Amino acid sequence: MKRPNRLSRSRDFDAVYRHGRSVSSRFLVLYWFPQEEPAAPRFGFSVPRAVGGAVERNKIKRQLREVWSGRLEHVPAGNDYVLIVRPGLPDAVAANGFEWLGERVDEVLGMTKVAA
DSSP states (O other), X not given: OOGGGBOOOHHHHHHHHHHXXXXXXXXXXXXXXXXXSOOSOEEEEEOOGGGOOHHHHHHHHHHHHHHHHTTGGGSXXXXXXXXXXXXXXXXXXXXXXXXHHHHHHHHHHHHHHHHO
């Protein structure tokens, strides 16, 4: 993912967590918050230790980055997003495949339109 589309500072993550809205599914939680000056959407990923070891967490982050980069055109501009992975997602992706992961991301993105 390109730099303008990444959340990297801790204070940006905190603003999304504290002031943003959220939707959740069995495996993912998506927070979003409007940017101060509307620009390209920015994304951050949070994969807690409960999900697995470092190798497993980094693998799921790589997969999620790939999924998000394919959906950049369809995501509304002017928001920051943080996607939190819940335990069990890496095993489910291994069992169901990469396309299944894309469907789960689409599921939470669709919920943002309903919740807005």
